[in-house]
Amino acid sequence: MGNRTRLLLPLYVLIFYILSFETCVSIKMDTNNMYPGQSLSGNQTISSGNGRFELGFFKTGNSTAYYVGIWYKNLTVETVVVWVANRDAPLLDPSGSKLELTRKGSLVLYNQDEIPVWSSEWSSSNTMDGSIVAVLEDCGNLVLRNGSSSSPSDVVWESFDHPTDTWLPGAKIGGSMMSKEGQRQSYVSWTSSSDPSPGPFSLGLDMDGTGTYHVLKNGKRHWSCGNWLERFSSFSTETVDKNYTNMNYVSNKEETYYNYSVTDTSVLVRYKMDVSGKVQKLIWKDGSRNWETVWEKPKEDCxxxxxxxxxxxxxxxxxxxxxxxxxxxxxxxxxxxxxxxxxxxxxxxxxxxxxxxxxxxxxxxxxxxxxxxxxxxxxxxxxxxxxxxxxxxxxxxxxxxxxxxxxxxxxxxxxxxxxxxxxxxxxxxxxxxxxxxxxxxxxxTKMRIERITISAAAATVILIAILVLLVSTRRMTSSSDTKPADDVLVLFKFGDLRTATKNFSEKLGEGGFGSVFKGTLPNLAAIAVKSLKCQGQEDKQFRTEDSKILDWKTRHHIAMGVARGLAYLHENCRACIIHCDIKPENILLDADYNPLLSDFGLAKLFGRDFSRVLTSMKGTRGYLAPEMISGEPITPKSDVFSYGMLLLEIISGRRNWETRDDENDNYFPARAAICISNGGDVLSLLDPKLHGDANAKEVIRACRVACWCIQDEEQNRPSMGQVVQILEGVQEINIPPIPWFIQTIISC
The missing domain is CATH 3.50.4.10 (Hepatocyte Growth Factor)
Incomplete structure (x- = not known):
């Protein structure tokens, strides 16, 4: 019996080791666990229980260096790595290297010379040898825990506490209030798309309880983000966004952090600190062929x-x-x-x-x-x-x-x-x-006014003079009392205007309130003078002799000129002047298509100490601001509304109410507002006679500012000074909401 025992013992031991070897290979290839004494090498891997993530050796592109990391498994695109262990210590031979879970319960990576190049680094003094298990969880988190327990309190180390460039659902950005800065969860970009070593950019969280997060470049602030710039922040306490994530913010005496969960399990979501210095949010939907970038910051240089x-x-x-x-x-x-x-x-x-x-x-x-x-x-x-x-x-x-x-x-x-x-x-x-x-x-002046015409009104035979102003050039000179006092309007005597117009002999055209005559002042400045007639007569539209189709450059020039003129009236005169009747008929063009404002018969003049003025409802329907129709006090923003309507007509080459056989939506402002608000093809709003021959950026700016100008609430409209800056491209403008009065038209 004793001899038989001695003969069987070596065979029993041999079978034990064979079974152990086969079991190790099976665990590494088919399960999500590693046990003490087991290791990965070469092309051996372990997977998460749901089959979504995989841990093993990898290399990037044409690089000859190898790393141990975690990546998405079974996607129809190139390998997307979400965590790297030895990003500072690449390997040359994955077959001769190994990632081992030691008997003391630490993960250690050895190179081909059996030299440790990376370890999980945690204190195992309070843990019994052989009780630690390494598990790749369904969320992509590699954890070391006591035995088979799934309790978070039994986790002694996890890759989520040592992230690289990718922020996964369930992971944190932030950390313990008591930890050192280097132990907090910040996300550091790769050096390049083929080099996972730490790059210059990092995404982190200020530990002051304000919820301010930042991107650093080489340790210095790179991206302007945080609590005081809400528009740059997509992170907010317990907020569900439309891109499948539920963001959560926690701040207490022990820790401060953000984390997030995914609202649709069929969608993969990850945030990445990219090598470009941008934080990106990417999603993968079932059946997709590529990752979709749904958010990134900083998106712009500014x-x-x-x-x-x-x-x-x-x-x-x-x-x-x-x-x-x-x-x-x-x-x-x-x-x-x-x-x-x-x-x-x-x-x-x-x-x-x-x-x-x-x-x-x-x-x-x-x-x-x-x-x-x-x-x-x-x-x-x-x-x-x-x-x-x-x-x-x-x-x-x-x-x-x-x-x-x-x-x-x-x-x-x-x-x-x-x-x-x-x-x-x-x-x-x-x-x-x-x-x-x-x-x-x-x-x-900041507006760089090229020229503008201003007129003054009186009763019955009182005439209106439109004064052409040039930037930093001529000043008015006359033998009569027609000199301007500082920056107020020039007042002309009747005799001066009769002389200037050669007794009103050269008629330029006719508007709703009188005829317009050509005149010349003693300093040779050209003016247009309008003689008022009684109101109530049929409105006759003034049209220039030339019916020529104006190209976009000319139209933009006209729109700019009108905006500058109104900005001058509103902001640069000693007394603010509201025109009250901005429409195409009251815009005259000289030989060079410079716009001249005319017909100030309804204009209101009030001091800078007043914010608004009462007026009866006068003007032209279709261009009147809501407050003018309702009889409320008006401000310069009333002219802004009219300008917006005018600008839409300049863009489209049509009256706003004009009917076209090929369109069901006859009210052009409604069509324009819907198109702009929904991110439609803005160039489709352009006059078809131009065949799309226009500066696209100028058209987009003009359409957006026009729709801001026609907002119902005057405080939501820009000033004319801002309109000038927007049209010049100095100041950009956001997509405007659809005005309420247009929404009511749409719903009818």
Whole structure:
């Protein structure tokens, strides 16, 4: 018996080892567990229980380096890796290397020379040897836990706590309030698409309980995101978005983090810190052939923190994304010529400390405020804020900030961006400059008005003169009392106008309230004079002799000219002037197609101390703002509504109510608003006679601003000054909502 036992013992041991070997291979190939003493090598892998993820050795592209990682299994695209163990220590020979779960319960990766190059690094002093199991969970998380327990409290290590570039559902961004910075869950890009070593970009969370997240580049802020820029943030507490995710935010004494879950199990979702420096959200639907990018930030250059450097302002939709603030110039002009703006701008003339009388302020409208070195006070008065800045020699700018209090800046201004109309982050910044620099800008005016005609009205035989204004050129000179007083309207005597028009001998045309005559002032400036007649007569449309089809360039020029003229009336005259009857018949064109505003018979003039004025309902239906129809007090925004209607007619080449046989939707403003709001083909709104021959960006801007102009609520309409900036491309504009009055027409 003893001999038989001695003979069988080696055979029993041999069978035990054979079974152990076969069991190890089976576990590595077919299950999601690894046990102490087992390892992976070569093309051996383990999979998650749902078959969605796989762990093993991989390489990227034509690279000869190998890594251990986790990737999506059985997708019809190239391997998408979501986690890498040895991203700093590539392997040359996967067959001679191995990933082993040691008897002490740690995962260790050995290279072909059996040298450890990576380990899971955790303290196993309180754990019995041989009790740790490695499991690849259904969510893609590789965990080490005590025995077969599925309790989270028994997990001693997990890959979700040591992420690379991919944020999976269930994983966190943030971490423990007590942990060191390096132990928090931040996501670091690959160096390149074929090199998983840590790149320059990282996605992380500020641990101050504000929910502010950020993207860093080489440890410095790269993307302007966070709590104070809500429009850049897609993360909010327990919010379900339309792209299949439920985002959750947790902040307490122990930890602060975001995580998310997927609302549709048939859809794969992942966030990625891409090598480009963008955070991307990608989804994969059953039956898909590619990953779809449904969200990414920063999407535009202007969202990159400090993209234009100090004292540089970013304009995403300008020809050049960066430009120096007025009074500044590039520090290194050669770099700006190559598109490198990081060194920013410097003042052309330095401020003179303790000489406040030589300083003034220039307003920079509708911008994202600088973020660096901002000092806040509890004073909410803009006047007091200005005084405080003047008294402080180091103060270079001030405004009322996002919190409603005075904000001042004492260092170079960083991260300024010109914003689009409708963006609620837009603020006016008051930049300190030398008065000597400011004076010329007042003469030029920001609107760069080319010329405009203004008229004054009286009863029965009182005539209206339309004065053509030229930027920084002629001033009115006359032998009679026709000189302008500062920036108010010029008043003409009847005799002056009769002389200028040669006794009203050359008739240009006729409008609803009188005839228009050509005239010439003593300084040879051409004018148009309208003689009023009694109201109530049939409206006769004034048409130019030329019925020529105007190309888009000319139409855009006309639209710009009218906008500048209205902006001048609203914002630059000493007394604000509301025209009250903007329509095509009241826009005259000279030989060069420069637009001239005419027919001021209904115009309202009121002082700057008043915000609105009462008027009876006069004007032309189809162009009247809702407040004019209802009899409410009006503001310059009433002209803005009329301009929007006019602009739609310029774009379409048709009357807004004009019927066409090939269209069921006869009301063009409704068609335009729906098209723009739904992201339709805006060029389809263009006059078909132009055959699509137009600057697409200009057409889109014009259509959007027109639909903002015709909003029901006047506070939702832009000012004419903003309209000018939008049409010029200096300021971009968001997609407008469909006005309520158009929605009621649609529903009828």
């Amino acid at each position: 969202e990159i923190f400090g993209f234009c450097g100090a004292n540089g302002a970013c304009n995403q939709f300008g020809l050049d994304h960066c430009r120096c603030l007025d009074g500044f110039e590039p520090k290194i002009p050669g770099e700006w010529n190559t598109g490198n703006y990081t060194n920013g701008c410097r003042r052309r003339s330095q401020l003179q400390c303790n000489e406040d009388e030589k300083h003034g302020f220039q307003v920079i409208p509708n911008i994202r405020l600088p973020v660096n070195d901002m000092s806040l006070t509890n004073d909410k008065s803009l006047k007091n804020c200005k005084s405080a800045c003047l008294r402080d020699c180091s103060c270079i700018a001030y405004t009322i900030g996002y919190d409603g209090n005075c904000s001042v800046w004492r260092e170079d201004l960083l991260n300024i961006q010109y914003l689009s109309y409708g963006d609620n982050l837009g603020k006016d910044l008051y930049l300190r400059r030398l008065k000597a620099e400011l004076a010329p800008s007042r003469v030029k």
